[in-house]
Amino acid sequence: xxxxxxxxxxxxxxxxxxxxxxxxxxxxxxxxxxxxxxxxxxxxxxxxxxxxxxxxxxxxxxxxxxxxxxxxxxxxxxxxxxxxxxxxxxxxxxxxxxxxxxxxxxxxxxxxxxxx
Numbered sequence: 324x325x326x327x328x329x330x331x332x333x334x335x336x337x338x339x340x341x342x343x344x345x346x347x348x349x350x351x352x353x354x355x356x357x358x359x360x361x362x363x364x365x366x367x368x369x370x371x372x373x374x375x376x377x378x379x380x381x382x383x384x385x386x387x388x389x390x391x392x393x394x395x396x397x398x399x400x401x402x403x404x405x406x407x408x409x410x411x412x413x414x415x416x417x418x419x420x421x422x423x424x425x426x427x428x429x430x431x432x433x434x435x436x437x438x439x
Contacts, residue, residue, distance in 0.1 A: 333359070333416040336369060342409040343417070344377060350425040350435055352401040354384070356408065357393045357419040369417075370409045371396050377405035392418075401425050401435060 334343055354371060371394075372381040386394040398404070401424070408417060427433050 333418050336408070336410040336415050336417065338410070340410070342407055343420075345406045345422075347377065347403050347405050348422055348424060349403045350401055350427065351398060351404045351406070351422060352425050353395065353397045353423045354406060355389065355393060355395045355419075355421040355423070356386075356417060357421075359392060359416045359418060369411050369415055370407075372407045372409065373398060373404040374407065375402070375404060381407060 336342070351373075356369075356371065358369075371384045371386055373384060374381045384396040384398065386396045389395050406420075406422070408420070425435060427435060
């Protein structure tokens with residue numbers, strides 16, 4: 324569900340099983356999520372998970388505070404993943420999701436090693 328918060332467009336996770344799932348992001352390395360309200364601890368508000376196929380095999384990622392409205396998650400290894408942000412408890416507005424990936428465009432003969 325989309326909603327507004329302080330004149331900004333936001334994703335509002337309200338219902339019990341509310342979630343956002345991305346399409347597959349290639350060479351994904353880390354994620355940064357900006358949210359509100361600031362009075363709630365984000366670890367009580369949502370889970371961040373990754374999956375290789377977007378259907379099953381979801382793995383929760385530990386997140387760290389960047390500041391009181393932003394959390395950062397580093398993936399165990401860079402790769403091609405779907406990202407899911409799922410409501411855990413308190414209702415939450417997600418204001419921004421930033422994806423960081425390994426850019427191999429400057430090295431056409433390089434490949435990303437993905438351990439099995």
